[in-house]
Amino acid sequence: MSAAEQIGHQTETLEDDELVAITGYRLPSKQIAWLKLKGWEFVTSGANRPVVGRVYARLKLxxxxxxxTNAVAEPWSLDLSRVG
Structure with missing residues (x-):
């Protein structure tokens, strides 16, 4: 369990173990090959590791x-009409 999960906070990008669960591979080069083959959008870090956004992954899965349009939260407006 990652430190982020222990404190109940999820990062904006997938953790290493989540990428392993999705791709079935531990090696970053194999993960990248799988992501490309399946048409996933990702960027690579300075260490040439794939970085996948959490919201993107949830939608894709x-x-x-x-x-x-579907990756952005719905617009909202502040309603102060009941504040008095």
Whole structure:
């Protein structure tokens, strides 16, 4: 269990063990090959490790084609009408 999970906080990007669970590979080069083959968007870190966004991964795993419209939280407005 990662430090982020121990304190109940998830990072914006997937942890190493989450990438292993998704790709089935521990080696970053194999993870990158799998992500490319499956059409996943990712960037590589300075250490040439794949970095995948958490929201993107959730959408992708749910079968939703991630886009800028469904990856952004719904707009909201502050309603102060009941403050008195």
């Amino acid at each position: 749910a079968g939703v084609k991630p886009s800028t």
